Amino acid sequence: MCLVFVCDEDERVIGRQAAPGACPYCGGMVQAMDVQSQWRFCFVPLYFKTKRRLYCTICSRRLVVQ
Template sequence: MRLLVVCGKQETVLGKQRASGACPYCGGIVQAVDVESRYSFCFVPLWFNPGRKYFCTRCTRRLVVCQG
């Protein structure tokens, strides 16, 4: 018996813009990227998750924003 589970995640970039502040590692410009993640099971979309990620344009690190 074989069990084949076909699931996946796709990310689509919706837009990019400059964020305030500087990278704490290299001092480069921080860019905010709006993305939409799609999770699917057997090619049937199950869940859409819009979100925002932050990247440095100089060292290309992904930055985490702490809100508190």
């Protein structure tokens, strides 16, 4: 029996930079990362999206802006 994955998601970090503010959990510096996600179907790229995510540099938690 052969199992073939036909859908795949790939995430790649494009850039990092310091963001203003401090982590509410530990008080560490916040870092903004630009992440490009790519959905593929049978090795054909279908969808590209670039997102900005915020992370703490000390506790490595993902931070959400409200």
